[in-house]
Amino acid sequence: MANEVSGLEAHIGYWLRFVSNSVSQAFARRLVASGVTVAEWVMLREMFDVVELAPSELAERTGLTRGAVSKLVERLVEKKLVRRDAADDDGRSQRVALTGAGRRVVPKLAALADENDEEFFAALGKTESEVLRALMKKLVRANGLHTKPTE
Numbered sequence: 037m038a039n040e041v042s043g044l045e046a047h048i049g050y051w052l053r054f055v056s057n058s059v060s061q062a063f064a065r066r067l068v069a070s071g072v073t074v075a076e077w078v079m080l081r082e083m084f085d086v087v088e089l090a091p092s093e094l095a096e097r098t099g100l101t102r103g104a105v106s107k108l109v110e111r112l113v114e115k116k117l118v119r120r121d122a123a124d125d126d127g128r129s130q131r132v133a134l135t136g137a138g139r140r141v142v143p144k145l146a147a148l149a150d151e152n153d154e155e156f157f158a159a160l161g162k163t164e165s166e167v168l169r170a171l172m173k174k175l176v177r178a179n180g181l182h183t184k185p186t187e
Contacts, residue, residue, distance in 0.1 A: 060187065063152045070145060071115065075186035077145050079108045080117060080134065082184075084142045088133035090123065099183030117141060 044050045064074050072080070082097050083089065089097075095105040109132055112118035117138035123129040134142070157165055175181075 056185075059152065059156050060185070062156060063149060066148045066152055067145065070141065070148070072117075072141070072145060075108055076112055076115075076117075077149070078184055078186045079105070079112060080138060080142050080145065083118065083132065083134050084139070086133075088121075088131040090129065090131055094132065097184075098186070100186065112138070 060074060067074060067077060078098060079094065082094060091105050091109060092102060094100075094109070095102045098105065100108075109118055109120060113120055116135055118132055119135050120130050120132050123131045157168075160168065
């Protein structure tokens, strides 16, 4: 007797990936003109509400490895959106902060994110959107998820 194999469309994960990939790709396309990637946007947004922080704090906030954060910070420094300073006299410890240009670009990028969500989820009413958001947050908490999506 052959084992029954469920189809892709039988899995909630399939539908979540389908939607997530589409939303993310649409947002990435919106970001192209700004010269910022989705991962860089996540870093910029995490830094927006603080004066400065250590790269290790940024890694903790995003759930990314220190190596990944280091590479993203380096790219943002090259784009003059972030500055990196020595935090002590020996230069081993560093602090990162948004530059003026970085601080000015975050609200513009946030508006793009808002527009992307509004357009993509327009088929849902306000109540449906709130229920979907609440269900996604419940799954994040229930599964102990901490890494922020950057791709």
